Amino acid sequence: MVFERKIAWENEPPINDAISPYDLFRIPGRGTYNFIILSRQLHGCKLHYFKGRSIPHTEGGCEACENKNETRWRGYLAVCNASNFKQGILELTAVPAAQIAEKIKLNEPIRGKIATLHRPSGKPNGRIQLDLRPGKIPDKELPEPFNVIATLKKIWNVQDHMRTPHVLDIGVRSTTIEKLTGGNNGSRKS
Numbered sequence: 001m002v003f004e005r006k007i008a009w010e011n012e013p014p015i016n017d018a019i020s021p022y023d024l025f026r027i028p029g030r031g032t033y034n035f036i037i038l039s040r041q042l043h044g045c046k047l048h049y050f051k052g053r054s055i056p057h058t059e060g061g062c063e064a065c066e067n068k069n070e071t072r073w074r075g076y077l078a079v080c081n082a083s084n085f086k087q088g089i090l091e092l093t094a095v096p097a098a099q100i101a102e103k104i105k106l107n108e109p110i111r112g113k114i115a116t117l118h119r120p121s122g123k124p125n126g127r128i129q130l131d132l133r134p135g136k137i138p139d140k141e142l143p144e145p146f147n148v149i150a151t152l153k154k155i156w157n158v159q160d161h162m163r164t165p166h167v168l169d170i171g172v173r174s175t176t177i178e179k180l181t182g183g184n185n186g187s188r189k190s
């Protein structure tokens with residue numbers, strides 16, 4: 001009698017083994033970068049820089065908080081690099097994120113707009129200057145935005161059994177970012 005050895009087929013790879021096809025775009029100290037915004041809304045959360053990497057703050061028990069590590073708020077958009085059309089997630093500090101949130105609050109579509117970003121100081125942790133201008137590609141010809149939150153969870157290696165990071169939907173709770181940017185510009189100038 002021959003026993004068939006069973007294979008455990010799954011419909012998706014375990015989250016640890018899945019490499020995100022999308023990069024996280026952080027604005028370096030030097031250069032000016034143009035992106036076409038694909039998202040219709042902004043997502044953001046508090047981050048820690050802890051044990052040599054960026055990790056999301058998690059509610060109700062956070063190892064970084066327990067170690068008195070400070071948080072910084074970051075906003076995220078699905079974008080397309082305007083020079084090579086590579087899609088990815090653009091990371092924004094609180095001030096440029098507030099500019100985006102303001103447009104959303106005024107029902108001004110951000111999707112399709114060209115975002116030009118640079119750091120006037122030329123330093124990697126300098127303030128980010130964001131300029132928005134209308135794009136030339138009509139909405140229906142742009143790729144649909146991919147799932148930013150799911151992609152960030154992969155990048156941060158947040159597994160399902162872990163606490164989900166507290167991700168704000170700015171389209172709904174725009175007052176939070178106003179609170180965050182009032183009196184504190186969110187990016188430290190050196």
Ligand SMILES: [Zn+2]
Nearest residue numbers: 057058062065
């Ligand atoms: Zn924390």
